[in-house]
Amino acid sequence: MSPAKVELEKQDRERDAAFNQVLHGKSAQATGGFRAMMGKGSSAQKAAIDEYFKHWDNKDAKDETEEDRAKRTAEYATLTRHYYNLATDLYEYGWGQSFHFCRYSIGETFYQAISRHEHYLAHQIGIKEGMRVLDVGCGVGGPAREIAKFTGCHVTGLNNNDYQIQRATHYAAKEGLSKQLAFVKGDFMQMDFPDNSFDAVYAIEATVHAPKLAGVYSEIFRVLKPGGVFGVYEWLMTDDYDNDDLEHRRIRLDIEQGDGISNMVRVSEGVEAMKIAGFDLLHHEDLADRPDPIPWYWPLAGRWKYMQSAFDAFTIARMTWWGRAAAHHFAGILEMTGLAPRGTKKTADSLARAADALVAGGEKHLFTPMYLMVGKKPEQ
Template identity: 50%
Template sequence: MSTIAQILPDGRIGEGIQNYSSNWDRKNLSKDGNVDGRVENYADVINGYYDGATELYEYGWAQSFHFCRFYKGEAFATALARHEHYLAAQMSLRPGMRVLDVGCGIGGPARQVARFADVQVVGVNNNAFQLGRAARYTQEAGLEKNVSFVKADFMKLSEQFGENSFDAVYAIEATVHAPTWEGVYGEICKVLKAGGTFGVYEWAMTDAWDPSLPSHKELAHKIEIGSGIPEMRPLRKAREALLSVGFTIEHEEDLAERPDTVPWYYPLEGNLSDAQTVWDLVTVWRNTWSGRITTHYGLWAAEKLGLVPKGTWDVGETMKIAAEALVEGGKRKLFTPMYLVICRKPQAN
């Protein structure tokens, strides 16, 4: 069957969803013989994952697909927005700037940043299904004059936009999907104007992670398979990559190391007593045993009835693997979803 015949009306590629989990050996996650294949075919891996996972993310995480810090008593949605506003503030975004959102998802952060900093945001995404939803939600919010979206490969940004095109660039838990950090950071540096700022929340294994240990390696693979990531890498590699492509780092910090009373991974633990507000009980419930069973069988039935594409249930099962691994990685300080770096492209000579 041709690739065209596999494209669904909403832009999703059915074959990609069905074949997604075949990129990993789920029976032996302590070893990995296919990392080169995933890295080489990163676009297919990412699209297969998000074609199946996007609606599940919206079900459990609303429109901003990222983690954040929490204050005691702070509502889930409020914390997510604060995390986005914090990045914009750290980058010193100013009204009228043209800003690129690399890996924009369905546009939740782009809409928040546009409102908060009064900037023009262009969101880049290579997933047609997500872009369609991003455009619809942006129109519903009345922000179509401030936020736009472009289908593009973030490894080819300069080819799409030209060099020196943006006043600032940010990425929220997205560039981990790139085949190499040097490649995506290099493209970001090219499209950024001289003196412009790049801000990123990066997913990384911490420097305490040791890939020679089978338990550490397995933890990374569990995060990969359940999150659509070709290869998890240590935090130091992100730092090295930023410097190697020419950025000057002005501030860096692993926000997961902050001594927060409420851990960043609490919504994944499924303890109802940890919900910070009454409204967040539903969010936490989805990760309790009863919530997972409901999702498990509900999604299975939806797939059988043709309400979601084939393969969606299997993608959902891999997401449960990741949820458990993310909590474990957070507790053991082996993984962070919020390595914050603010860096600048040097002024031209």
């Protein structure tokens, strides 16, 4: 990298860190997502809202053009960073510290299922004790902590959002895992790590934020040691998706808006991206197609038929029409009284809209959040 580019990147990181301090203050140390939501800087929150929603406001699926998608893709890094500035606390409050979906078994609690999904990926990759492992797009470190405890490996989490890095570092220290975990700032399209740095790499529902999957997979290939394995749970539109179908396009666009995604692609394109990057594809399948008794999207569906225990009642209730209405009005009251910054309700409403689209995409077999791909970097 040229000296000019190094200096520009340094300035960008300093600017991001300063903005992060103004927006989040000391909320990275707060216990729980709800308490963290209360400590935001209002002017910075408004700036983040404006910067993120400029890609979506007053736009409809029927009017979307390739130019619109190209503009979002060109600004993928800023779009993703501001999305998680706005959504991280809501995710923690409503979902937990592992920002991903999973498969479910009868009698299994939500958090047991989340952990099993992480263990399964670690098993597929062959992560062992003492390995140096990279988590691409680590969020607040929920999967990294679980996989480090499960396997005994060392995990480096890569993230382009300062706030999430602070949260992840805080949780690692709280659980006594600081020696097994490190969290660093960086763009997964141009990582700072040297070639052949890691024994294994994984990504859980994170590389969907990349402007081109072949680009991020190629960077992962570069930093992975020869013979190392990369495993990913990828968000993809299935090959049943038809962009000329307005309903299909609206589902995709609502998922993208509510989840900070510039441009989702089909399964066939995801598989091809792995091959373009140079991986020998060991395994790939849509885990959402497994004949599970309970669908992956049940926590978003708001349907009582999916209830297995009393502990599921809150999860289901908050996604019913009346539960969402209550959350909508509650967020509005928090804003009006100044307890939560302006934009909290708008962000929550966008997440709810995405939830509907995710359920519709799953039911119509148009979308999967868990297309598993496992690739090996050749020895030579």
